[in-house]
Amino acid sequence: MSLIHQVALSFIKNVGPVMAKSMLAYAGSAEDVFKIPPSKFLRAxxxxxxxxxxxDLNSALKLAEKEVAFVDKxxxxxxxxxxxRYPKRLKLCNDSPILLYAKGKMDLNTQRVISxxxxxxxxxxxxxxxQELVTDLKSYGxxxxxxxxxxIDVTAHKECxxxxxxxxxxxxxxxxxxxxxxxxxxxxKMMANGGLLTEYPSNTIADRENFPARNRIVAGMADATVVVEAGIKGGALITAEIANSYNRDVFAFPGRVGDEYSEGCNFLIRHNKAGLLTCAEDLAYILGWQKQDDQVPVKQNQLMLAMDLTTDERFIMEIxxxxxxxxxxxxxxxxxxxMSLLAMNILNLEMQGFIRSMPGKTYAIN
Known part of the structure; x- marks a missing residue:
């Protein structure tokens, strides 16, 4: 694969990520995008x-040559x-970038990702x-x-x-x-365990219009987005809206009524655009996560406590x-x-931590 042609695909003027991927799919490779007659793309x-x-494919190639020299240096x-290595969650989003620039030591496809x-x-x-959220999420890997x-952004990074x-x-x-x-x-400091990521090439300044586009990557790469504190306007609510449009989970910490920087979180919760969050355990419960270091002991404890269940509850657990x-x-x-009896038993089992509810009104043992 030619790196210059891959980078050049992102430099073609008036061709955004969606169209670039359409051209890539039709041509078969980035290099072939620049080889086949342009008129052929009318079929894409x-x-x-x-x-x-x-x-203007030639101009794109010239820009790409300079950019490849920069990234190599x-x-x-x-x-x-x-x-x-491309983030698999982001790849599912229709408007995901055709390529990303990364610096550091990172795995973008870990089992659990939170924004x-x-x-x-x-x-x-x-x-x-x-800080407390990051600290408590550590045990979930x-x-x-x-x-x-x-x-909030830099606070999260520093605590990580x-x-x-x-x-x-x-x-x-x-x-x-x-x-x-x-x-x-x-x-x-982030370079040792993580780093920096962007879709923008060198010489791209921090223009205001770039940040909403940046937010789609923040939302698209994650299993869920957590809004810690936010006003009624701003990038955090834009990210939450994008995450919702991608059918990703969104959570928000509630705030005191009237507080300026709680208005955004309360708005999201009030309009059912975010689940109410009080701690990391709330998030883990809804996402069906277990801590990495206690998955087996949980099941052992359940077996020890199962003797305290009713006959109906044990029957449900067996199934x-x-x-x-x-x-x-x-x-x-x-x-x-x-249904009324089953619902009561399921609620009791959930409250005791034996089972968890999952999307689609399904249930499983914790």
Missing amino acids: PGIGQKTIDQL HDIDVIFFNDP IVGTRKATDYGRLLC VTILSGLAYG IKQDVQTVGVLGHGLDRLYPASHRGTAD LGQNAGIAIDDLTIKTGMP
């Missing part, structure tokens, strides 16, 4: 004559769309919530994403460094600079133990219990 979805008439990794976002003007309370901005949690800062500019510059020390997950309707058939 979403590409019309106007686009063909404006294609500064030890920057280029992760193309069909590279196995933490919030206001740039974080209060002491918001920073404390963020997560990677934590944010935007390296002032406030302290707790030795992999953390990635997604930027709205090229890797030849850092905004804000005052976070250079934090960014340097769930034979299935990785079972829908409530199937469980009704298998148990033969009236």
